[in-house]
Amino acid sequence: MGARETVSSPLPSPDDLQARIQAERPYLLRYAALQLRDRDAAEDAVQETLLAALTGSSGFAGRSSLRTWLTGILKHKIVDHIRRSSREQAAPDPAEGDDADFDALFDRRGHWVDPPQAWENPEGALEQGRLRAVLEECLKGLPARTAQAFMMREHLGLDTPELCKALGVTPTHSWVLLYRARMALRLCLERNGFGR
Amino acid sequence: MMRSCKEVTRLVSQGEERDLGFLERVELRMHLAACRGCRNASDQLRFLRRAARSLQEEDEHTAGRA
Numbered sequence: 001m002g003a004r005e006t007v008s009s010p011l012p013s014p015d016d017l018q019a020r021i022q023a024e025r026p027y028l029l030r031y032a033a034l035q036l037r038d039r040d041a042a043e044d045a046v047q048e049t050l051l052a053a054l055t056g057s058s059g060f061a062g063r064s065s066l067r068t069w070l071t072g073i074l075k076h077k078i079v080d081h082i083r084r085s086s087r088e089q090a091a092p093d094p095a096e097g098d099d100a101d102f103d104a105l106f107d108r109r110g111h112w113v114d115p116p117q118a119w120e121n122p123e124g125a126l127e128q129g130r131l132r133a134v135l136e137e138c139l140k141g142l143p144a145r146t147a148q149a150f151m152m153r154e155h156l157g158l159d160t161p162e163l164c165k166a167l168g169v170t171p172t173h174s175w176v177l178l179y180r181a182r183m184a185l186r187l188c189l190e191r192n193g194f195g196r
Numbered sequence: 197m198m199r200s201c202k203e204v205t206r207l208v209s210q211g212e213e214r215d216l217g218f219l220e221r222v223e224l225r226m227h228l229a230a231c232r233g234c235r236n237a238s239d240q241l242r243f244l245r246r247a248a249r250s251l252q253e254e255d256e257h258t259a260g261r262a
Contacts, residue, residue: 027253034251071252102202110200115233122243131247153213154248160213171214179209182241195240 021053024070035078035151037144045077086168119195138188150181199223201234208238
């Protein structure tokens with residue numbers, strides 16, 4: 001794999017590639033911070049990613065964009081970091097499993113106080129990129145582990161066993177975290193005028 | 197026997213994570229057929245997955261998609 005092959009579009013020179021990799025640093029840092037919720041951990045994960053990219057740049061075949069390739073490496077580093085920090089943490093806070101927060105949404109019999117209305121063209125907002133900033137803000141408002149569970153499941157695409165391994169929780173607890181994340185994000189998007 | 201809206205939202209979310217039992221599926225379907233609020237909530241909870249996927253930005257040189 002190390003030999004440089006001549007393809008229709010020649011690969012960039014090593015110096016050029018190195019500069020381009022460094023130029024992606026701010027984006028990668030923002031991406032990692034959103035999921036790790038800890039500036040130092042995000043710095044570490046990005047540093048590891050850049051190091052892996054610079055020492056293994058032969059792995060970059062130019063078939064995907066540089067950003068996509070780097071993000072692919074970073075995703076693994078992010079999950080590694082979450083797994084390590086979960087191991088260091090004490091048992092999960094029991095309050096994480098409590099959905100009392102949503103009690104205000106429902107009456108005593110568990111029916112909607114204010115039934116959700118349909119959203120106006122959510123797909124359109126998604127395509128136009130109008131959703132991203134709001135969703136990022138809403139994610140920052142979640143407890144860290146709840147946000148991590150959501151992003152690992154819905155963004156990174158981990159399944160239940162992988163999620164449980166990363167967070168050090170039982171399947172049931174992972175579902176509670178995801179339920180809380182989804183309910184809170186739905187509500188947060190709506191309160192920020194999404195879908196109107 | 198009728199599930200509350202709160203329970204239904206939890207089932208919708210769990211339905212993304214595990215295979216629901218036969219009875220759960222029937223109850224869910226019956227409730228959603230009768231309850232517009234839960235239908236909207238269900239669509240929106242599942243829309244979050246597509247929204248979450250969009251949080252990765254592509255730069256302009258996305259050769260893979262060309």
